[in-house]
Amino acid sequence: MDTLDGLKTVIAVVETNSFTAASDRLGISKALVSKYVGEVESKLGIRLFNRTTRQLALTDAGRRYYQQSVVLLDQFSAMVDNVTGEQTNPRGLLRVSAPVTFGEMQLAPLLPKFLALYPDLQIELILTNGAIDMLEEGIDVRLRIGGVDDSNMIARHLKTFPLILSASPDYIKQHGLATTPEQVATHRCIIDSNFRIGKQWPIISPTGTSDTINVSSAIAANSPQAVREIAIAGGGIAMTPAFIVEDAISDGRLVPILPEYTTLEFGLFAIYPHRKYVAKKVRCFIDFTLQHFQKIA
Numbered sequence: 001m002d003t004l005d006g007l008k009t010v011i012a013v014v015e016t017n018s019f020t021a022a023s024d025r026l027g028i029s030k031a032l033v034s035k036y037v038g039e040v041e042s043k044l045g046i047r048l049f050n051r052t053t054r055q056l057a058l059t060d061a062g063r064r065y066y067q068q069s070v071v072l073l074d075q076f077s078a079m080v081d082n083v084t085g086e087q088t089n090p091r092g093l094l095r096v097s098a099p100v101t102f103g104e105m106q107l108a109p110l111l112p113k114f115l116a117l118y119p120d121l122q123i124e125l126i127l128t129n130g131a132i133d134m135l136e137e138g139i140d141v142r143l144r145i146g147g148v149d150d151s152n153m154i155a156r157h158l159k160t161f162p163l164i165l166s167a168s169p170d171y172i173k174q175h176g177l178a179t180t181p182e183q184v185a186t187h188r189c190i191i192d193s194n195f196r197i198g199k200q201w202p203i204i205s206p207t208g209t210s211d212t213i214n215v216s217s218a219i220a221a222n223s224p225q226a227v228r229e230i231a232i233a234g235g236g237i238a239m240t241p242a243f244i245v246e247d248a249i250s251d252g253r254l255v256p257i258l259p260e261y262t263t264l265e266f267g268l269f270a271i272y273p274h275r276k277y278v279a280k281k282v283r284c285f286i287d288f289t290l291q292h293f294q295k296i297a
Contacts, residue, residue, distance in 0.1 A: 004076065007069045009036040010048060014066045015135040017056055025138040027093075040065075077279060090281035091120035097134070098143040101225045102268075103127040106243060107143060107289075114288050121281055129194065129222070134273065141282050142271040143289070155269040156286060159293035161241045162265045165257035166249060171234045178237065178257055181205075181213045188236035189215035193222045197264070201239055204262045228254075239263065268293065 012022035013033065023030040041048055048062035058066065098107050103125060111123055126132075126139065134142055134153070143158070165184070178184045181203050191199060201213040219235055221227050224244045231238035231245075232253050238245070248254040270286045272278065 004073070006036050006040040006043075007073050009033055010040055010062075010066060011069050011073065012138070013037060013049070013056070014058060014062070016138065017136065019056070021136070089118050089120045090279070090284050092281060093122045093124060094281045094285060095124045095126065095138055095140050096143070096285065097126040097128065097132055097137075097139045097141075099129050099145060100127045101223060101244065102143065102145070105225070110289070110292060114285065117288070118281075118284060134271070140272065140279065141285055144269050144271050145266050146269065153271050153273060155271050156290075157267055157269055158286075158290050159268045160265050161243060161268060163239050163263050164242050164245065164259075165237055165239055165261075165263065166231060166245050166254040167237045167257055168232050168234050168254055169252065171231075171236060172255060174234070177255075181211055181258065181261070184213050184237060184257065185215060187216070188219075189217045190227050190230050190236050190238045191215075191217045191220035192224055192227045192239065193220045194224070195239075195264070202263055203258070206260045241266070 009022065009026065012025050013019060016022045016025060019030050019033050019037075023033045026033065037048065044061075044065070046061045046065075047059055048065055050057040050059060096107075104127065108125065111125065115121060115123065126137070132139065132142065144155075167178075167187075175187060176183075178187055184201075184203075189199075189201075199215045199217055201215055203211050203213055205211070215237075217236070219230055221230065224240045227238045227240055228244050228248065230236070231240075232248055237257055238254075245254050249256060270289065272282055272286070
């Protein structure tokens with residue numbers, strides 16, 4: 001067993017709290033994970049984990065080994081990058097997580113361009129709207145709406161996306177065009193349950209006056225893409241991120257409502273572990289996405 005293999009294996013077991021999950025992350029068998037951990041323990045003459053059939057608990061010695069292993073592995077990776085410099089491309093597997101709709105509509109189309117720049121990389125895209133433990137799941141970088149409160153993570157701002165109101169031409173023909181916030185309150189609206197605002201839609205007038213529209217709704221969905229489709233089908237006025245509906249507005253399937261007003265906006269952040277060394281593959285991916293989204297008006 002190579003010393004680095006031992007370090008990587010122990011780190012994976014600690015961060016996933018499972019031999020099986022560690023084997024999945026490392027791409028080796030569970031038996032080999034167990035063998036490597038056993039060899040590290042044998043060489044050091046200490047027990048890193050207390051194992052039972054149902055539980056895996058890190059010992060004090062194991063905790064110290066893990067903490068030092070992370071530092072050593074970071075230093076080794078930094079040394080390799082420093083020696084090779086720009087002569088080598090990042091390589092290996094990059095695991096990226098993102099919200100479902102954003103990942104499908106905005107991120108997925110970028111990946112072939114990214115891989116064309118870095119052909120030695122492989123990417124696994126994990127799309128989820130739920131909470132995720134990056135260390136346990138082995139996620140290298142996560143694109144997230146909003147920042148992060150975890151001090152173990154770094155959040156780098158990539159882009160701010162505005163939300164806009166829209167409705168279909170058929171809906172407007174049947175119910176009329178809302179030209180004031182007060183009129184919006186009399187219309188049927190479609191709620192995106194991902195937003196905590198519920199039926200209280202904030203709005204800012206062209207003069208900067210803030211107000212809240214108490215909307216009426218018979219439909220709610222936890223997907224902005226579903227909200228868009230409901231609006232296109234004539235279900236009412238929708239509040240969605242602009243990028244969700246820009247194509248439908250361009251081809252006339254949706255019409256902007258109160259276009260001179262502004263409402264919520266949200267920040268897109270790249271989240272990655274707070275470590276002294278950031279892997280080259282992660283740095284390249286963040287730089288690539290940052291450059292792309294900065295070009296978008």
